[in-house]
Each structure stands twice: as structure tokens, then as C-alpha cells.
Amino acid sequence: MISRREFLQASVAASAILAGSGMGNWARVAAQQALTQDQLLQFDAFGNVTLIHITDIHAQLKPIWFREPEINLGVGAAKGLPPHVVGKDFIKMFNLTPGSPEAYALTYEDFSILGRAYGKMGGMDRVATVVKAIRAERPNSILLDGGDTWHGSYTSLKTRGQDMVNVMNALGVEAMTSHWEWTLGSDRVKELVEALPFPFLGANIFDAEWDEPAFDPYKIFETGGVRVAVIGQAFPYMPIANPGWMFPEYSFGVRQERMQAVVDEVRAEGVDLVVCLSHNGFDVDRKMAAGVTGIDVILTGHTHDALPEPVLVGETILIASGSNGKFVSRVDLDVREGRMMGFRHKLIPIFADVITPDPEMAALIDGERAPYKADLETVVGQTESLLYRRGNFNGTWDDLICEALLSERDAEIAMSPGVRWGPSLLPGDPITREDIHNATSMTYGQAYRTEMTGARIHEILEDVADNIFNTDPYYQQGGDMVRIGGMGYAIDVSKPIGSRVSNMTVLRSGEAIDPARTYTVAGWASVNEGTEGPQIWDVVEAHIRKIGTVRLQPNTSVVVSGA
Amino acid sequence: MKFSRREALGLALGGVAVTMLPVPALAAAAEDAIAAFTGGAAAGTGGITLTAPEIAENGNTVPVSVDAPGAVAIMLLAAGNPTPAVCTFNFGPAAGSQMASTRIRLSKTQDVIAVAKMADGSFVQASSTVKVTIGGCGG
Numbered sequence: 139m140i141s142r143r144e145f146l147q148a149s150v151a152a153s154a155i156l157a158g159s160g161m162g163n164w165a166r167v168a169a170q171q172a173l174t175q176d177q178l179l180q181f182d183a184f185g186n187v188t189l190i191h192i193t194d195i196h197a198q199l200k201p202i203w204f205r206e207p208e209i210n211l212g213v214g215a216a217k218g219l220p221p222h223v224v225g226k227d228f229i230k231m232f233n234l235t236p237g238s239p240e241a242y243a244l245t246y247e248d249f250s251i252l253g254r255a256y257g258k259m260g261g262m263d264r265v266a267t268v269v270k271a272i273r274a275e276r277p278n279s280i281l282l283d284g285g286d287t288w289h290g291s292y293t294s295l296k297t298r299g300q301d302m303v304n305v306m307n308a309l310g311v312e313a314m315t316s317h318w319e320w321t322l323g324s325d326r327v328k329e330l331v332e333a334l335p336f337p338f339l340g341a342n343i344f345d346a347e348w349d350e351p352a353f354d355p356y357k358i359f360e361t362g363g364v365r366v367a368v369i370g371q372a373f374p375y376m377p378i379a380n381p382g383w384m385f386p387e388y389s390f391g392v393r394q395e396r397m398q399a400v401v402d403e404v405r406a407e408g409v410d411l412v413v414c415l416s417h418n419g420f421d422v423d424r425k426m427a428a429g430v431t432g433i434d435v436i437l438t439g440h441t442h443d444a445l446p447e448p449v450l451v452g453e454t455i456l457i458a459s460g461s462n463g464k465f466v467s468r469v470d471l472d473v474r475e476g477r478m479m480g481f482r483h484k485l486i487p488i489f490a491d492v493i494t495p496d497p498e499m500a501a502l503i504d505g506e507r508a509p510y511k512a513d514l515e516t517v518v519g520q521t522e523s524l525l526y527r528r529g530n531f532n533g534t535w536d537d538l539i540c541e542a543l544l545s546e547r548d549a550e551i552a553m554s555p556g557v558r559w560g561p562s563l564l565p566g567d568p569i570t571r572e573d574i575h576n577a578t579s580m581t582y583g584q585a586y587r588t589e590m591t592g593a594r595i596h597e598i599l600e601d602v603a604d605n606i607f608n609t610d611p612y613y614q615q616g617g618d619m620v621r622i623g624g625m626g627y628a629i630d631v632s633k634p635i636g637s638r639v640s641n642m643t644v645l646r647s648g649e650a651i652d653p654a655r656t657y658t659v660a661g662w663a664s665v666n667e668g669t670e671g672p673q674i675w676d677v678v679e680a681h682i683r684k685i686g687t688v689r690l691q692p693n694t695s696v697v698v699s700g701a
Numbered sequence: 702m703k704f705s706r707r708e709a710l711g712l713a714l715g716g717v718a719v720t721m722l723p724v725p726a727l728a729a730a731a732e733d734a735i736a737a738f739t740g741g742a743a744a745g746t747g748g749i750t751l752t753a754p755e756i757a758e759n760g761n762t763v764p765v766s767v768d769a770p771g772a773v774a775i776m777l778l779a780a781g782n783p784t785p786a787v788c789t790f791n792f793g794p795a796a797g798s799q800m801a802s803t804r805i806r807l808s809k810t811q812d813v814i815a816v817a818k819m820a821d822g823s824f825v826q827a828s829s830t831v832k833v834t835i836g837g838c839g840g
Contacts, residue, residue, distance in 0.1 A: 377758040601835040612755040
């Protein structure tokens with residue numbers, strides 16, 4: 139097999155910018171001149187089939203900032219392995235140059251400075267340019283979308299996913315799988331799927347009542363004389379991590395034995411290549427790759443990891459293409475005699491200031507946004523702090539949301555879900571209504587206010603922690619730890635469920651949380667039907683309007699050990 | 702149908718009940734039930750496939766299936782339930798296959814166990830941990 143770090147070709151020509159060296163406009167111009175679209179797209183074509191993979195776009199049509207995690211702990215067998223490597227360790231592992239465009243795209247350090255130098259990333263009009271260029275060079279390409287596409291923005295919420303469907307259709311997606319799509323409700327999903335010009339795959343989506351497959355498990359593509367089976371694997375923990383009452387007809391699950399059966403079925407049909415388009419999350423895919431025989435390529439999703447090289451598990455390669463439109467993966471494959479003989483891969487970073495927008499797609503996107511322009515552009519306040527979310531524990535966006543909940547809902551403790559979506563804002567940026575929606579948009583955004591005992595809060599933290607730090611990936615749901623405001627705690631991620639979380643403390647008073655006492659708790663994104671409260675984006679907007687400028691203090695309320 | 706505890710919890714992050722405790726060692730009641738089924742004989746592994754979800758979507762109705770070619774009887778247990786014995790499937794000589802599916806209620810995270818009695822009087826056993834969780838918040 140051939141594995142080459144094509145991604146690194148970009149950094150050879152681009153001069154690295156040293157962090158903290160006093161960035162001015164000249165630096166940005168220099169950075170952009172150093173990078174060219176041709177460099178980003180440069181690829182020595184290989185083999186006879188190309189897979190183009192995008193995933194977890196979260197409805198981000200326009201370029202965004204997206205800071206990669208500062209903390210992304212792996213447990214058990216995954217400890218220290220990609221994607222559980224961040225910052226300097228990531229730069230070292232993949233031989234990147236600190237301060238380079240790749241370091242900015244893939245790691246968190248000096249994010250604000252490098253962000254100003256290299257500009258935003260993503261934008262579906264830029265993605266369209268890249269996809270078109272690859273297709274022009276490689277007619278035998280298959281464009282696959284890993285899901286979490288129809289959710290995550292103001293316009294996707296208002297149009298109930300229609301804006302994203304229109305954009306992805308124009309992009310020419312050939313198959314997709316799903317996760318947050320289901321939070322539009324099963325009726326809406328069915329309506330959108332019926333009109334899709336490509337299959338909505340999910341080998342693991344079953345009818346809940348009859349326990350029978352409910353969606354197409356795979357599609358066989360014939361391209362350049364090669365038969366490629368693409369098997370879809372939807373997010374396995376759908377009714378647990380998201381509101382099951384919105385799609386009660388369906389059951390999900392990893393269903394490893396089902397995946398093996400489907401692989402065996404397509405192999406028996408004589409396909410040359412088996413690709414799994416997955417929304418399992420990386421660690422789940424790594425385990426599934428070891429447990430299922432006959433998959434050549436897993437296009438991973440859900441956990442938002444961006445890796446410049448494939449991870450090999452046996453004879454299966456795992457591709458991690460990031461999130462929010464920041465990257466497009468190109469995987470060239472040499473498929474002969476019914477098997478994969480070799481591959482070449484590049485994680486193409488979508489530098490928005492370097493890649494020319496595709497004019498047709500840009501016009502389509504602007505058209506989708508036009509009816510909401512005034513709302514999208516409404517400036518609610520400013521931020522002097524870097525606002526980000528991604529990471530195992532509190533991000534600054536979450537700190538801001540928790541502060542809003544504590545203040546606006548008059549609560550002692552706030553809880554905010556540990557989702558991995560939500561782009562960043564740099565210090566000095568205005569905060570628009572669109573920005574708030576990018577961090578909060580969902581179909582169950584009601585901000586509740588309730589009472590819980592200290593013991594119950596502890597149970598919740600333990601339960602969520604086990605969904606992230608269980609050493610068996612099949613018991614992990616992806617996502618990050620629930621974010622807490624007004625309370626600190628210690629967590630030993632190496633312990634089993636029930637004994638990870640300790641030292642729960644009320645921050646304001648410094649008193650220990652009393653298991654028997656009742657606390658007022660505000661939160662949002664309950665999966666329970668009938669949850670009442672104002673929408674979280676309205677709560678956050680009201681808070682920001684009152685404070686005017688966001689200035690967050692470093693949050694040291696979570697003490698992590700056992701990593 | 703919902704657990705009463707779930708209502709309050711659902712307001713926080715929502716979802717299914719219930720336990721935060723470590724999965725306990727095999728409950729004595731389950732051990733007793735297995736011993737009664739096997740007559741105290743040790744159960745081997747292999748030749749029996751137990752299929753259950755890793756995480757229950759609804760603890761009140763968890764689909765479980767078991768397949769043990771050549772078995773004359775298969776006992777199914779939920780080790781952490783107040784009454785662990787779920788059911789025993791008996792297969793006559795005319796049975797085309799020795800597999801069965803059912804749905805069981807699980808009160809909390811626990812091991813589901815299947816013990817098969819083979820035609821030669823030996824026993825094989827398989828178990829699978831099913832987590833009953835509040836639910837996290839996926840990416």
C-alpha cells in the first residue's frame with residue numbers, strides 16, 4: 139500500500155508564520171500569497187477510483203472560524219492515538235510546522251493570531267470549487283456526505299433543512315448518511331428524502347416495531363469499470379443522544395453483525411471495493427473496522443476529527459475529514475482484480491481566502507440566505523474573548539451560554555450540552571444573531587429551569603462522562619462532557635462509571651455540593667417531549683445585549699486527571 | 702411508559718433512566734437461577750451467539766436474540782433485574798433452528814446472559830452488557 143502525506147505538500151511552499159510575531163495586515167497578505175489554490179489542490183493522481191468525502195458540515199454555508207480541540211482525551215486502547223492528539227503533540231505526530239497553515243487548520247494553538255493571518259475556512263462555494271476541480275481531473279469520482287448536514291444554522295432551522303438539501307443537490311452528492319437530520323422529525327426527514335436525487339443510506343436504521351431494516355443499506359456504483367459498494371451507517375445512538383420522540387418509528391444501534399452481513403452481501407454480489415460511509419464516530423469505527431471483515435475504506439464522521447493521514451486497521455483505511463466545511467478528503471484508490479491494491483490521500487484544507495468561490499454555488503447560497511439577511515446580520519454585541527466550543531470540557535462559548543442561563547433564568551447551576559458543533563469567533567469580532575444560532579440552533583432549544591438534588595447532578599455528570607470515557611468504544615456516544623456553570627468538579631477519566639466525578643463545589647460560595655440539598659438548575663436541549671422555556675438563542679441574545687461586550691475569565695472549574 | 706425518575710432527569714439532559722453505579726458482580730439471584738438450570742455444571746463458551754444493543758434505546762423494551770445451534774434449551778437472564786430469570790426457550794427435535802428473539806425490560810445497566818443446554822447435556826453461556834443511560838449529547 140502507498141501512503142503519502144499529500145497534505146504536507148502545501149506547507150513545503152508556504153512560509154510558516156511564527157506565532158506572536160506581531161501580525162499585521164502585511165502578514166495576512168504574505169500568508170495568502172504564500173498559499174495558492176493550485177497548491178491546495180495539488181495531487182498526483184493515482185489508481186482508477188476517487189472518493190470525495192465531506193461530513194459534519196452542520197449547515198455552515200459560509201466560511202467560519204473553527205478552533206480544533208485543546209483537550210480530546212482517548213481512553214483504553216485509544217489513549218494517545220489519533221484522533222486523541224492535540225496541539226504540539228499533533229504537530230509533532232504529523233510533522234507539521236508550528237504557525238503554518240496546516241497547524242492553524244488542524245490545531246488550536248495561537249488560534250486567534252493565526253486565524254487573522256490565514257483567514258476563515260470552509261464555505262460551500264469554496265467546497266464546490268474543490269469538488270468540481272477533482273471531478274474534472276477524475277471523472278471516476280464518487281462524492282459522499284457523512285451526515286450532520288441539515289442542522290446547525292439559523293437558515294437550516296428556518297427552512298427545516300431545505301437550504302442544505304438544495305446546496306448539497308447542487309454540489310452533486312451521490313449518497314449520504316445521517317444523524318442530526320433526524321431532529322427535524324421523521325415526517326420532515328421522509329419528505330426531504332423522497333425528493334433527494336441520491337440515496338439516504340443507513341444499514342443500521344431499523345423499524346422500531348418490527349426490528350427490520352427501514353432504509354437502503356447500500357448503493358453500488360459502477361465507475362470506470364469498477365463496482366463500488368457504499369454502505370451507510372447512521373449515528374448509532376440516535377434516540378439516546380437526541381430526542382427519540384421526534385423519530386419514534388426508528389431504531390438505530392451499532393449492529394456490528396448487521397454490518398458484517400451487509401458487507402458479505404455486497405461481496406457476494408462481486409463488488410470490487412467496499413466503502414462504509416459512517417456516522418459512528420472515530421473510536422467506534424476503529425473498533426468496527428477490527429470486528430468486521432471486508433471493508434476497504436471507512437469514511438468516518440460524527441466526532442469531527444480531521445486527520446492528515448488515514449489510520450489503518452488491518453486492511454481497512456479510516457479517513458477523518460473534519461467538520462463545518464473546513465476540509466474535503468480526496469482518496470484515490472487503485473482497485474484491480476476485485477480488491478484495493480493501494481491508495482493515496484489528501485485532506486484538502488478549505489482556506490476561504492485562497493480558494494475561489496464557485497460563482498453558481500455562491501449565488502445559490504446567497505439566495506437561500508436572502509430572506510433572512512436582516513436577522514442573520516443583526517449585531518447583538520461584541521466579544522473581546524475567543525469564543526469556541528470544541529474540547530472535552532467547557533469551551534468559552536459554553537461558558538457564555540452558561541452565564542446567560544444563570545443570569546437570565548436565575549439559576550444556581552447551569553448545564554449546556556457537550557455537542558461538538560458551533561464555530562468560533564475571534565477577539566474583536568461582532569456577535570451576530572447568526573453567530574448565536576451557529577452555537578445553539580436546534581429543534582429542541584427550549585431553556586428549562588428545574589430543581590435537582592446534588593446527588594442527581596452527580597449522577598448526570600457520571601452518566602455523561604461514561605458516554606465519553608467508557609473504555610469500550612461501543613459504549614461511547616461521541617460528543618463531549620456536559621458543560622456546567624456555577625459549579626466546579628474534579629474528574630478522573632480513568633475510573634469506571636460512578637467514581638469519576640468528585641469535589642463538586644458551588645463556585646460562588648466555595649461550598650461542597652450537598653447530595654441531599656435541592657439546587658435550581660437551568661439548561662437546554664432536553665430530549666424530553668414537552669420541555670418548556672424560552673429558546674436558548676433568545677436567552678443568550680438577551681444576556682449579550684445586557685453585557686454589551688463579552689469578556690470571559692479563564693475557566694478552571696473542571697480539574698481533570700487520569701488522562 | 703416512563704420511569705418516574707426519568708421525568709425530572711429528562712429536564713436536565715433528557716432520556717432514559719437510570720443507574721450510575723458500576724455494573725455489579727453477577728447477582729446472587731442470577732447465579733442461583735443458572736445453577737438450577739445447569740445443575741451446577743460449568744458452562745463453556747462458543748457455539749452461542751447473544752445479540753443485544755450496547756446501549757438500550759428504551760430500557761423498557763430491549764430487543765435481545767440468541768442463537769445456539771444444537772441446543773435443546775436456552776435460558777435468558779437479566780442479571781441486574783430484581784427477578785433475573787427472563788424466560789427459557791425449549792427446542793424439540795423437530796425445531797428447524799435453535800434461535801429465539803424477545804424484548805426484555807432492564808431496570809438499569811446490567812449483563813444479559815444466555816445459557817444453552819446442548820443435546821449432549823453440556824452447557825454454553827454468553828453475556829452482553831447493556832447500558833441503560835440518561836444519554837449524552839452527540840456531535
